[in-house]
Amino acid sequence: MKVKIKDKRLVSKEILLVQFDLLGQPFPSMSGQFFSLTLINPPYTDERGNSRKFGFTNSPTVQDSISMMTRIGVSAFKKSLLELPIGTEVEIDGVDGHNHLPDDVQIQFVWIADAIGIAPFMSIVREIKAKNLQNKVTLVYITKNQEEAVFTQELTEYANENSLFKFIPIISEANVFNPDLIKQFQDLRNSLYVITGEQNFVIPAFKILKEIQIEAKNIAMEIFTGY
Numbered sequence: 554m555k556v557k558i559k560d561k562r563l564v565s566k567e568i569l570l571v572q573f574d575l576l577g578q579p580f581p582s583m584s585g586q587f588f589s590l591t592l593i594n595p596p597y598t599d600e601r602g603n604s605r606k607f608g609f610t611n612s613p614t615v616q617d618s619i620s621m622m623t624r625i626g627v628s629a630f631k632k633s634l635l636e637l638p639i640g641t642e643v644e645i646d647g648v649d650g651h652n653h654l655p656d657d658v659q660i661q662f663v664w665i666a667d668a669i670g671i672a673p674f675m676s677i678v679r680e681i682k683a684k685n686l687q688n689k690v691t692l693v694y695i696t697k698n699q700e701e702a703v704f705t706q707e708l709t710e711y712a713n714e715n716s717l718f719k720f721i722p723i724i725s726e727a728n729v730f731n732p733d734l735i736k737q738f739q740d741l742r743n744s745l746y747v748i749t750g751e752q753n754f755v756i757p758a759f760k761i762l763k764e765i766q767i768e769a770k771n772i773a774m775e776i777f778t779g780y
Contacts, residue, residue, distance in 0.1 A: 554578055555593075558641045559618055563625075564703045568669065569635060570610070572620040573645065582613050582648045584680040585673045589647035590621070595633035605630055608650070608672040608775075612679035619645070622703070624669045624751075624777075650775075654680070658687045661744040665693045665730055665758055668701035669777055670750025675704055681718070682711055691719040691741060695754070697728050730758040732765045742767065749775040 559574040582588065591604040607621040625631055637643075654677060664674050671694055681688055696702040705722050712720035721734065735741050746767060748758045755776050762772055 554580070554646065555642050555644055556619075558637060558639055558643065561637075561639060564622065565668075565700050567625050568622055568701070568703055569625055570620065570622045570703075571634065572611075572618050573643070574618055575616075577617075579616075580619060580645065580648075582609060582619075584609065584613050584654065584676040586648055586650040586676075587673070588619070588621075588645050588649075591644040591646070592630065592633050592637070593642055593644060595629070596636055597629035597633045599629040601628060601630065603630060603633075606647070606649075609676040610672050610679075611676060612683045613676070614680060614683040622669070622672050654686070654688055658689070661689045661691075661741070663691045663693065663735070663741050663744045663746045665746065665748045666695070667728060667750030667754040668696045668703070670748075670754070670775075671704060673749060673775065678708065678711065678718070682715070687717060689717045691721065691744070693721045693723065693730070693734060695723045695725050695728060695730055697726055698724060728754055730754075730761055732761045735762070735765060735767070744771070746772045747775070748772065750777060752776045752778065 556573040556575055558571060560572040562570055564570045587606050587608040589604055589606050595603055607623060609619055610622055611620045625635060666674055674692060702722060708720045712718050746762055748755045755774050759772060759774055763769060
């Protein structure tokens with residue numbers, strides 16, 4: 554369906570946040586899912602086409618708009634998205650993805666994200682807050698520097714409000730997940746793990762979890778591509 558760009562801003566030097574006005578149309582989704590965005594007659598095109606998939610950053614309790622974030626890239630799509638003005642009409646479609654909260658609040662989660670990988674988790678955290686859900690979550694957020702660490706203030710404030718939500722921001726120039734973090738919290742070893750972000754972060758993090766005997770069946774991955 555057709556929607557319009559409502560707001561667009563850089564939240565760091567390389568990360569763009571975009572909000573779309575749904576124009577009064579229903580667009581049902583679940584937190585943690587993703588959607589397809591198609592640019593209509595964009596200023597730049599290439600062989601990869603004018604559509605990409607992005608995770609929601611808003612809670613599904615928000616009815617009038619949706620939002621997403623992306624790392625700025627060199628592709629025609631990313632260049633076009635950066636330049637398109639507020640009010641530009643675009644198309645959204647194809648909600649999919651299973652990285653959302655189960656009904657069983659006894660399941661404990663450990664989320665591991667790099668800078669751009671935080672996007673789908675923001676959607677889930679905001680739903681937990683909006684609905685006052687009782688899910689137990691530990692969010693490990695690893696960025697190369699402070700500038701990349703978007704939403705940290707919001708996440709820190711929420712962790713102070715909700716004892717079931719633990720937020721662990723880590724600055725690592727090498728952008729590497731440290732297994733000692735899990736080893737020191739023995740209660741996290743039997744949790745369900747979800748790793749999100751760019752491939753050079755997600756794959757090494759998965760291997761590290763396997764090395765410390767986290768079973769593969771308890772690990773899910775979501776790799777962001779298309780820059």
